[in-house]
Amino acid sequence: MALVLKTFGRLQLVDEDGNGVAFPEKGLLLLAYLLTTDQGSADRTTLVSFLWGDADRDDTLATLRKLISRMKARQIELGINILSSQGNMVTLDRESLSSDILLSGTEEEVEPFSRLKHLVKLMNQPFLGPVHSHSRQFQRWLAEREICHIELLGNTLRTAFRLPRSQKESELLRKAAVILFRTEPKDPDTLQMLIQIFQAEEEVASLRNHFEQRRSSILRGIAARARSDDDDAKSLRPTSAPAKPKLEAALPVEPEDIRIAIPRLVLLPPKNQSARPQAGFLAASLVEDITIGFCAFNSLEVIAPYSAVQIGHHMETQKAFFERHRVNYILDTRISNTDDDVTLFAQLIFFDQNQIVWAERFSLDHMDLVKDRRTVARRIALSVSSEIERHETLREDLNPIAYHRYLVGRRHLARLTLPNLRRARKEMKAALSVSPDFAPALSSMARTYSKEWLLTARGDADLLQSAEILAKQATETRPDFADGYREFGVAKLLQGAFDESAEAMEVAESLAPHYADVIADYADTLVHCSLPAMALRKIERAIELNPLAPDTYFWTAAGANYALGAFEESLDYIGQMADPSLADRLSAASWAMLGRQDKARVFVRRFREGNPAFDVDKWLSAVPSKEQWHKDLYREGLKKAGF
Numbered sequence: 108m109a110l111v112l113k114t115f116g117r118l119q120l121v122d123e124d125g126n127g128v129a130f131p132e133k134g135l136l137l138l139a140y141l142l143t144t145d146q147g148s149a150d151r152t153t154l155v156s157f158l159w160g161d162a163d164r165d166d167t168l169a170t171l172r173k174l175i176s177r178m179k180a181r182q183i184e185l186g187i188n189i190l191s192s193q194g195n196m197v198t199l200d201r202e203s204l205s206s207d208i209l210l211s212g213t214e215e216e217v218e219p220f221s222r223l224k225h226l227v228k229l230m231n232q233p234f235l236g237p238v239h240s241h242s243r244q245f246q247r248w249l250a251e252r253e254i255c256h257i258e259l260l261g262n263t264l265r266t267a268f269r270l271p272r273s274q275k276e277s278e279l280l281r282k283a284a285v286i287l288f289r290t291e292p293k294d295p296d297t298l299q300m301l302i303q304i305f306q307a308e309e310e311v312a313s314l315r316n317h318f319e320q321r322r323s324s325i326l327r328g329i330a331a332r333a334r335s336d337d338d339d340a341k342s343l344r345p346t347s348a349p350a351k352p353k354l355e356a357a358l359p360v361e362p363e364d365i366r367i368a369i370p371r372l373v374l375l376p377p378k379n380q381s382a383r384p385q386a387g388f389l390a391a392s393l394v395e396d397i398t399i400g401f402c403a404f405n406s407l408e409v410i411a412p413y414s415a416v417q418i419g420h421h422m423e424t425q426k427a428f429f430e431r432h433r434v435n436y437i438l439d440t441r442i443s444n445t446d447d448d449v450t451l452f453a454q455l456i457f458f459d460q461n462q463i464v465w466a467e468r469f470s471l472d473h474m475d476l477v478k479d480r481r482t483v484a485r486r487i488a489l490s491v492s493s494e495i496e497r498h499e500t501l502r503e504d505l506n507p508i509a510y511h512r513y514l515v516g517r518r519h520l521a522r523l524t525l526p527n528l529r530r531a532r533k534e535m536k537a538a539l540s541v542s543p544d545f546a547p548a549l550s551s552m553a554r555t556y557s558k559e560w561l562l563t564a565r566g567d568a569d570l571l572q573s574a575e576i577l578a579k580q581a582t583e584t585r586p587d588f589a590d591g592y593r594e595f596g597v598a599k600l601l602q603g604a605f606d607e608s609a610e611a612m613e614v615a616e617s618l619a620p621h622y623a624d625v626i627a628d629y630a631d632t633l634v635h636c637s638l639p640a641m642a643l644r645k646i647e648r649a650i651e652l653n654p655l656a657p658d659t660y661f662w663t664a665a666g667a668n669y670a671l672g673a674f675e676e677s678l679d680y681i682g683q684m685a686d687p688s689l690a691d692r693l694s695a696a697s698w699a700m701l702g703r704q705d706k707a708r709v710f711v712r713r714f715r716e717g718n719p720a721f722d723v724d725k726w727l728s729a730v731p732s733k734e735q736w737h738k739d740l741y742r743e744g745l746k747k748a749g750f
Contacts, residue, residue, distance in 0.1 A: 110187060112206040114139050116232035128185065133158055134178045136238060138190070140248065141199035142208050148198040153244075160242030209256050219267040220276050223283055226260050230286050260287055370435040373410040377440040377451075410434065429458050459514070463623055509542035516551060525562055528555045546585035553577035553594040557601060566729055574598040589619035593628055605636045605733045623649045623656070631663045637734035639670035658684040665693055669744070670737055674700045688713065696744025707748035723750045 109123045118135050120128040140157055141147050149157075151171055152164075159167040175197065178190055189203045207229055217225075234252060264283045272280065410432065429437070437456040442449065454466035516534030519527040535552040538545055556574035560567060575598040581591030596611035612629035619625050630645035646664045650656050661680045668677040674697040681690045681697075695710035715721065723745045732738045 110185075110189070110204060112138055112142070112204055112208065114206060114208045115229040115234055115236075117236040118238045130181060131174060131177055132238065133174055134181075136235075136240070137174070137178075137197075138199060138204065139206070139208060139235070141190075141197070142201065142204075142206055143210065143248070143252070146198075147201050148196050150195045151197060152195075154197060157242060157244045157248065158240065160240070160244065209252075209259055219263055219270060220272070220279065223260075223263045223267050224279055226256075226263055227279060227283050227286060230256060230260060231282075257287070371410060371433055372436040372438060373429070373432075373434050374438045375440070377442055434458055459517075461624055462619065464619075506542040506545070509538040509545050509548065512538040512541070513545065513548045513551065516548070520551065520554065525559065528559050528562070531555050544584045546581040546588045546591055549577050549581035549584065550588070550590040550594045553581065553598065557594065557597050560601060568602075571598050571602050575602070587618060589615040589625050591615075592618065593625050596632055597628060600632050600635055600731055603731050605632075605731070608632050609636055623660075627656075627660050627663060630667070631659075634663060634666050634670065635731045635733065637670070637732060637737040639667040643667040643671070658686055658689055662690050662693070665690060665697075669693060669697055669700075670740065672700075672740075674698075692745065692750075695748035695750070696741060699747035699749075700744045704747070704749070711749045721750065 110128060111121050111123075112135065113119050113121055118132070118139065120130045120135060122128055137154060137158065140154070141149060151168060155164065155167045155171050158171070175190070175192055182188055182190065187203060189200050191198050191200070209226075209229065234256065235249070240246075260283060264280065264287060267276070267283075268280060428434075435458055437458055439454050439456060441452045443452060451469045452466070453469070454463050456462070457464045512534045516531040516538065519531035519534065532552055532555040535548045535555070538548040539552070542548070553574040553576075556570045556577070560570040560574070563570075575595065578591055578593075578595035578598055581588060582595060585591060592611045592615035596608045596615065599605075599611060600608035609629075609632055612625075612632045615625045616629050626645055627649040630642045630649060633639070633642035633645060636642075643664065646660060646667060650660055650664070661683045665677040665680040668674070668680060677697045678694065681687050681694050684690065687694065691710045691714040695707045695714065698704075698706035698710065723742060727738050727742055730738075730741075732741075
């Protein structure tokens, strides 16, 4: 029986008809490894380290013996002999096993376009598919294999690129170029070749000229803006303070390196929510074209699409990936149906502050996507790059030491505990000692005081007064800074100044209409203003912009639904929280209003375990609600629940 080991796509053994042949997965991985060794052999200690890493050596040697015995038994069943062992050595008979595994120097005599076609077919699939191992030796070997693949593809592409070609072969070059860019986007020679392959010289020159002109106009605009009033916020915005350079984007900087580095962008794979499959098939090509459009700019680093695709399929690990690889901007795209029109929705997320800074919807229904997708790609690349260029220009005068201390403080604000709030405050004070007018540090420091007021629940008016003063100072320093108005609104809300709070939140949203956190806080304000229907529309918009939302979003949505009498919907939103115990009071009240006292008592008991002294009336007197009916409805649910 002639067998082939497939390593691209799914790792599997197949017969001459392409049918899968059952074989132990670890055994297949062992065969793949032996194919890449010099003599097709390795000692048992090396194989144990490759397959299982630093696990207990005696146990793993025993496991390897069992694995080899199973492989030999399976060979006998299949009538083949591809693996043998003698003493400490395990050997693969390469003449008895074919494979698609790519080895350096193989197929050098094959015509370049034929070789390129073979490589494109293989490398359009992930090497080893879902097979994974935490062994460091496996990871090193995998990295070596990927380097080998890149070199083979790059060398073959360069050879083929120099040859005369047909239209079909030109398309093959473009496909190979995209794969090469997925794996290694930084090599300048590769980028130059990509630009030539995609015949993008004129586009690149046009984009560069655009940015030079836009950069000059932005600088002029900053100066002009400092002299202007915003009619939408006259009651809140002072007109005497000049606008300061706007902080929007920079890399998280480590203590040993406080330079502000080149921003990094990742393009997540598009999600197809359309009923038309063709749109989904073309979406991946569209994003690849967008990515190629970014590769010519030295002022922006783009995470390779291959990595973006991998992380795009694992939403639970995205945040850690973005932090580890210092990603500043995320371009998220979705294809969907809107009123019978197929559209591409693209949004640019500033990861450092979880802010949607740009979003646009493109109609794809009335165009030939295959023909015009590069036109759409250019528009998106131009818009996104313009936004990033604007952010980078507006922060040119930023003190890097102040920004570093600010970033450290922001990390502490990610988890709201009293120790973290005080650590954050310490860092913000340090930032302000270097740069007293640094508005983001002022507004973040205001946040530490308002959140401390909420966590301590002592009704300390001085905390809210400090929050208000700092937030007001942030708005005076930077009249165009949404976070300043946001924190001013929060402080005013907690003081019971509902109208002032809502007005500040409206200004904040007008300054940052795609900033999910601002919209979410606005929604929370509207709940306390006893306007639950408006609040629900706002929080649903915030969740649309930030689908991996923090628990506070869902908690606000639950509170809005409760105030509307939609108790089941309130419980549905609580169920989406990562830690629904935070909303135990609201869960108890909702179940009680639905007549399910048994369910309500469960949450009452759980809440009282951590808060035995909780008193409904005392708590409601401290919670700001504009209308009495709103407090009465909450009191009714809590009393029915057994509080």
